[in-house]
Amino acid sequence: MARQTCRTETSAALPTPALASSLPSLTGMRWAAAFVVFVYHVRNFGYFGGEGARIVDWAFGAGATGVSFFFILSGFVLAWSAxxxxxxxxxxxxxxxxxxxxxxxxxxxxxxxxxxxxxxxxxxxxxxxxxxxxxxxxxxxxxxxxxxxxxxxxxxxxxxxxxxxxxxxxxxxxxxxxxxxxxxxxxxxxxxxxxxxxxxxxxxxxxxxxxxxxxxxxxAQPSAAWSSSGSGAGWRRRPPWGPSSSAARRRQLRGVHSDRAGLSHTGGCAQ
Incomplete structure (x- = not known):
């Protein structure tokens, strides 16, 4: 009975992969794109002049691509959170x-x-x-x-x-x-x-x-299918060039055996 309890507690204690529900890195990219679009429009109004205008033209003349980025990002997020x-x-x-x-x-x-x-x-x-x-x-x-x-x-x-x-x-x-x-x-x-x-x-x-x-x-929506771990979108597929499911399973089992060995050496289970 004690051994059964130990196995149950051990299984419960093992970490499980977290399902991603937010995309903080893409939030930062959204801010950068919005800034580029903003400066591009300010430049179009002729706010800058002289050497400043030349620098802004060089740095933000292609600012309209920020809008294209937003469309790509929107497609990704829609598929991720569907x-x-x-x-x-x-x-x-x-x-x-x-x-x-x-x-x-x-x-x-x-x-x-x-x-x-x-x-x-x-x-x-x-x-x-x-x-x-x-x-x-x-x-x-x-x-x-x-x-x-x-x-x-x-x-x-x-x-x-x-x-x-x-x-x-x-x-x-x-x-x-x-x-x-x-x-x-x-x-x-x-x-x-x-x-x-x-x-x-x-x-x-x-x-x-x-x-x-x-x-x-x-x-961008197929990329969301490959990247999503299942939170919201519900996909479980891997990209064809990614690690195989058998390899991922072997890594997971190695982690399980290591955790159990550690618990055994520290007396974490009742014998």
Whole structure:
């Protein structure tokens, strides 16, 4: 009976792998990207001059890439934190409650400014204004700066949310090789889109067109599948180039035997 108790207590005392529920390193990267985008916009307003302007141009002239990073990060976090049993409607309601209040308030502020001190914000008609409020304005390249000029990024984000439940359902059915192929295909689409847009004269404004932003966001979602330990996303797969499950199991068993040997030498169990 004592031996059984010892084995039970030993098993309970052994450390278990912690399931990651937060991504502090990515939070820091988000701050860095936001800073780059902020300075880029300040530079566009002509705030800096002389030698300072030259330095800022050199350091932050490509600041728009920070927005691209946000789309990639958003795709990763969505897949990492997704809830396997959650339906599409519940997911959409949660995302709407999370992001919509801010663009709604800023759009109303932009309307006030448009008819008072900043007439350049004035929409061409009610349809353009409504499209901005519904987060669909960037689907029309003439309206990508409609009403609240920076809301085009939220329009792209809304498109990502619209397709995510379907993408997520497909991701959960893919093998590690399938996930690798999907990541490569999305990356290839990002690279080829400028050529396709030019060759076929599509006339898309790629940086603000929602359909063109979906591949970059989706390219990070297989990475979340590989990286997640199961917290929230529910994946248990390993990347094809990572350590095999048998090797990981051998390491785990070695740790178990070491812990038990240590307990035996220190008299941690009743005999």
């Amino acid at each position: 809830r396997p049993g959650e339906g599409a409607w519940l997911f959409w309601r949660r995302r709407l409650a999370r992001i919509y209040p801010v663009p709604l308030v800023t759009a109303l502020v932009a309307l006030v400014l448009a008819f008072t001190v900043v007439p350049g914000l004035r929409p061409s008609g009610s349809t353009e204004a409504v499209s901005n409020l519904l987060l669909v304005s960037s689907w029309n390249h003439h309206w990508w700066h409609a009403l609240n000029p920076v809301s085009w990024s939220l329009t792209c984000e809304a498109a990502l949310y619209a397709v995510f439940p379907t993408v997520y359902a497909g991701l959960r059915r893919l093998s590690p090789r399938g996930l690798t192929a999907l990541a490569m295909a999305c990356t290839g689409a990002v690279i080829l889109l400028p050529w396709v847009n030019s060759y076929f004269t599509l006339g898309w404004t790629l940086h603000s067109f929602p359909l063109a932003r979906i591949p970059s966001s989706s390219s």
